[in-house]
Amino acid sequence: MDVLERAKEIEALGNKVIHFEIGEPDLPTPKIICDEAIEAIRLGDTKYTSSLGIPELREAIAEDYREKYGISIPPDRVVITSGSSPALFLSMLSLLERGDEVIITDPHYSCYPQIIQIAGGVAKRVRIYEEEGFQINIDNIKKTVSKKTKAIMINTPSNPTGVVLEPNVMKEISELGFCIISDEIYHGLVYEGKEHTIYEFTDKAFSVNGFSKLYSMTGWRLGYFVVPDDFIRPVQKLQQNLFISPNPFVQRAGIAAIKKAKREANEMVKIFSERRKKMIKGLRSLGFKIRSEPKGAFYVFVNAKGLNDRSKDLAFDMLEKSHVAVTPGIDFGYGGEGYLRFSYTTSIDDIEEGIKRLSEYMKKGNIQPLNDTYQNK
Amino acid sequence: MDVLERAKEIEALGNKVIHFEIGEPDLPTPKIICDEAIEAIRLGDTKYTSSLGIPELREAIAEDYREKYGISIPPDRVVITSGSSPALFLSMLSLLERGDEVIITDPHYSCYPQIIQIAGGVAKRVRIYEEEGFQINIDNIKKTVSKKTKAIMINTPSNPTGVVLEPNVMKEISELGFCIISDEIYHGLVYEGKEHTIYEFTDKAFSVNGFSKLYSMTGWRLGYFVVPDDFIRPVQKLQQNLFISPNPFVQRAGIAAIKKAKREANEMVKIFSERRKKMIKGLRSLGFKIRSEPKGAFYVFVNAKGLNDRSKDLAFDMLEKSHVAVTPGIDFGYGGEGYLRFSYTTSIDDIEEGIKRLSEYMKKGNIQPLNDTYQNK
Numbered sequence: 001m002d003v004l005e006r007a008k009e010i011e012a013l014g015n016k017v018i019h020f021e022i023g024e025p026d027l028p029t030p031k032i033i034c035d036e037a038i039e040a041i042r043l044g045d046t047k048y049t050s051s052l053g054i055p056e057l058r059e060a061i062a063e064d065y066r067e068k069y070g071i072s073i074p075p076d077r078v079v080i081t082s083g084s085s086p087a088l089f090l091s092m093l094s095l096l097e098r099g100d101e102v103i104i105t106d107p108h109y110s111c112y113p114q115i116i117q118i119a120g121g122v123a124k125r126v127r128i129y130e131e132e133g134f135q136i137n138i139d140n141i142k143k144t145v146s147k148k149t150k151a152i153m154i155n156t157p158s159n160p161t162g163v164v165l166e167p168n169v170m171k172e173i174s175e176l177g178f179c180i181i182s183d184e185i186y187h188g189l190v191y192e193g194k195e196h197t198i199y200e201f202t203d204k205a206f207s208v209n210g211f212s213k214l215y216s217m218t219g220w221r222l223g224y225f226v227v228p229d230d231f232i233r234p235v236q237k238l239q240q241n242l243f244i245s246p247n248p249f250v251q252r253a254g255i256a257a258i259k260k261a262k263r264e265a266n267e268m269v270k271i272f273s274e275r276r277k278k279m280i281k282g283l284r285s286l287g288f289k290i291r292s293e294p295k296g297a298f299y300v301f302v303n304a305k306g307l308n309d310r311s312k313d314l315a316f317d318m319l320e321k322s323h324v325a326v327t328p329g330i331d332f333g334y335g336g337e338g339y340l341r342f343s344y345t346t347s348i349d350d351i352e353e354g355i356k357r358l359s360e361y362m363k364k365g366n367i368q369p370l371n372d373t374y375q376n377k
Numbered sequence: 378m379d380v381l382e383r384a385k386e387i388e389a390l391g392n393k394v395i396h397f398e399i400g401e402p403d404l405p406t407p408k409i410i411c412d413e414a415i416e417a418i419r420l421g422d423t424k425y426t427s428s429l430g431i432p433e434l435r436e437a438i439a440e441d442y443r444e445k446y447g448i449s450i451p452p453d454r455v456v457i458t459s460g461s462s463p464a465l466f467l468s469m470l471s472l473l474e475r476g477d478e479v480i481i482t483d484p485h486y487s488c489y490p491q492i493i494q495i496a497g498g499v500a501k502r503v504r505i506y507e508e509e510g511f512q513i514n515i516d517n518i519k520k521t522v523s524k525k526t527k528a529i530m531i532n533t534p535s536n537p538t539g540v541v542l543e544p545n546v547m548k549e550i551s552e553l554g555f556c557i558i559s560d561e562i563y564h565g566l567v568y569e570g571k572e573h574t575i576y577e578f579t580d581k582a583f584s585v586n587g588f589s590k591l592y593s594m595t596g597w598r599l600g601y602f603v604v605p606d607d608f609i610r611p612v613q614k615l616q617q618n619l620f621i622s623p624n625p626f627v628q629r630a631g632i633a634a635i636k637k638a639k640r641e642a643n644e645m646v647k648i649f650s651e652r653r654k655k656m657i658k659g660l661r662s663l664g665f666k667i668r669s670e671p672k673g674a675f676y677v678f679v680n681a682k683g684l685n686d687r688s689k690d691l692a693f694d695m696l697e698k699s700h701v702a703v704t705p706g707i708d709f710g711y712g713g714e715g716y717l718r719f720s721y722t723t724s725i726d727d728i729e730e731g732i733k734r735l736s737e738y739m740k741k742g743n744i745q746p747l748n749d750t751y752q753n754k
Contacts, residue, residue, distance in 0.1 A: 001617075024424060024425055028421045028423070029421070029423045034418045034419070034423070037418055038415045038418055038419070041411045041414055041415055042411070042415070044405045044406070045596070046405070046406045046411070046593075046594065046595070046596045046597060047401060047595055047596045048401055048595050048596055049596065082459045082598060082620070083620065083621060085618070085619055085620055085621055086619065086620065089619050093495065098475075111617070111618045111619075114614075114618040115618055115619065118470065118615070118618070118619065120497070216423075217423065218423070218424055218425050218621075219422070219423045219424045219425055219426065219622070219624055219625040219626070220423060220624060221459060221598075221620075221621075221622075221623070221624045237491075238495070240378075240488070241462070241488045241491040241492055241495070242462055242463065242466050242488075242492065242495065243459070243460065243462055243463065243598075244460060244462055244595075244598075245596070246598070247596055247597060247598045247624070247627070248596040249596070250624070
């Protein structure tokens with residue numbers, strides 16, 4: 001956030017900043033989705049809906065699960081929310097009693113600990129390591145489990161690492177018997193292999209997803225989650241009290257996204273796929289070691305300890321001297337310190353320009369190309 | 378909720394139900410507001426905004442405070458939310474520590490106790506009485522104050538009573554020195570006299586409002602609240618973590634509402650004003666005593682103890698036998714037991730038809746017209 005703010009100040013002075021810090025697709029929402037919302041507004045579809053969402057959208061999502069993962073979810077268990085953040089929050093609120101522990105990875109999406117805390121829980125962090133491809137090491141989970149453990153939270157593909165969890169890892173975690181909260185918001189944005197939903201491994205889970213990333217609908221605030229059968233009613237009560245209902249014409253747009261915008265979504269995935277290659281190649285040309293290429297989301301999380309152990313100092317130095325904005329790894333927890341997150345939600349031209357600037361930045365600063373010595377520092 | 382569900386079942390069998398139970402304007406959102414949203418979607422205004430909302434909307438709201446109440450609020454203190462419910466929740470979350478008490482009236486809007494509880498607080502109820510015009514009796518507030526009291530919550534015009542708080546009552550409450558959370562969502566829907574915002578009396582307050590009622594924008598999910606200066610940053614952090622940002626094109630629609638839809642809002646107020654007269658007259662013709670006419674919102678809250686002390690039984694009996702749906706007073710707390718809430722969010726014709734049916738219902742059930750004996754039961 002601080003980086004983005006400073007970047008905007010630099011831009012206000014007339015400079016071009018290359019944005020590798022933004023976790024939001026730059027591509028426009030497909031027209032076919034916009035048209036559906038416009039039509040719904042015109043038809044007066046502007047009143048409260050059922051607190052759980054429009055049945056047609058819930059059915060479309062259930063059908064999507066069948067198509068994508070080959071599993072059957074009753075539409076009753078699909079709950080529509082105003083974005084995936086409220087879905088995460090409602091999962092925690094409905095599940096946690098005061099003091100319950102939720103295991104999360106470190107690094108992790110910045111908001112997880114706060115969401116857990118606001119819901120009355122305590123976030124317990126399990127380090128994940130570059131050397132292990134940022135997969136979750138089940139032994140470390142087991143060491144962190146306590147009598148207070150209520151849930152384990154996973155995120156695949158992951159922000160900030162871009163890593164897709166291996167199915168055997170998801171299976172092992174599921175077999176521990178705890179409730180799993182699976183943040184699947186980057187599903188669909190996978191460029192090699194295939195992502196898995198938690199429901200392929202256990203029913204004792206909440207899967208959280210939304211339309212923001214795959215359909216480039218961030219501002220629309222449309223998310224959803226699938227809840228265990230006995231959580232439908234508690235979640236409904238929470239939604240009624242805190243949010244009343246999601247937006248009707250935005251829900252209509254969601255139906256159009258699933259039913260009519262598959263082709264548009266695939267085209268966007270292709271664009272991200274090209275950018276990903278360009279970004280990884282560029283970062284490697286700067287000397288960054290990328291041990292295992294991230295296969296999903298739109299992030300590359302690189303070890304920059306060779307440049308500076310303190311990622312925030314480094315990010316600000318890069319921004320001031322080269323006008324390239326990146327997110328410091330420390331924003332994602334202590335386990336992210338020394339890393340930088342490069343987001344490829346920007347054009348191929350900007351990726352090239354950004355890499356060029358960083359190359360000059362390293363030359364001017366008399367910073368040697370990185371090598372394994374640095375990496376192991 | 379149960380009443381509405383049963384009403385829908387009855388309708389599904391081909392019957393016409395008269396809906397006096399719905400707390401949502403039946404009128405369409407004014408076209409000029411819809412057009413602005415459509416234009417914004419067309420222009421691609423579909424990305425995250427600042428977590429506090431679009432500056433132009435925050436400024437328009439501040440300007441609205443100046444025009445309506447003659448008071449100056451810095452736009453910095455205006456926070457946009459996805460509906461007024463999240464604004465209420467964020468007020469509570471940012472203010473309360475675990476176990477803090479919030480004083481609310483009884484009867485009250487159904488969701489208040491839950492919102493307070495989810496935010497970690499405890500709702501303490503203060504009865505308000507028909508005999509006192511459903512105004513708040515400051516002596517009863519004083520009796521309920523404890524060491525744990527953190528805030529007093531008010532709602533003017535009120536759901537379910539339709540009563541506009543007297544300015545001297547608001548002044549007295551403010552002078553107690555506690556933080557006031559003032560739910561002002563029905564502001565603008567006042568048919569006699571004038572409503573007051575809490576900021577006319579104290580700065581130690583959150584005022585919560587939105588576009589749902591006055592502009593008939595319930596489904597849009599657009600609300601806002603004004604926060605004390607030292608709460609801007611805490612509220613922003615909560616919003617970032619839980620909601621990221623409100624919807625951009627819906628915010629554009631909000632700007633249009635304030636700047637361009639005053640005339641349309643006034644026309645809707647006139648319509649509600651006519652319906653209110655019709656409803657009050659009709660209820661009186663049935664024998665209901667309405668001691669002081671409700672002057673705001675779109676509710677009449679009547680004492681029906683002469684028909685049945687148990688408001689839920691009565692509401693269901695009326696629904697089954699006359700196909701008129703009303704909300705039982707018990708839904709608004711024990712202080713509402715024995716009352717019924719009649720909402721006039723329906724046409725003049727339906728109001729006439731509903732009153733006619735209830736007259737027959739009372740005749741058939743051999744229920745005598747109500748009189749003061751019943752009222753005092």
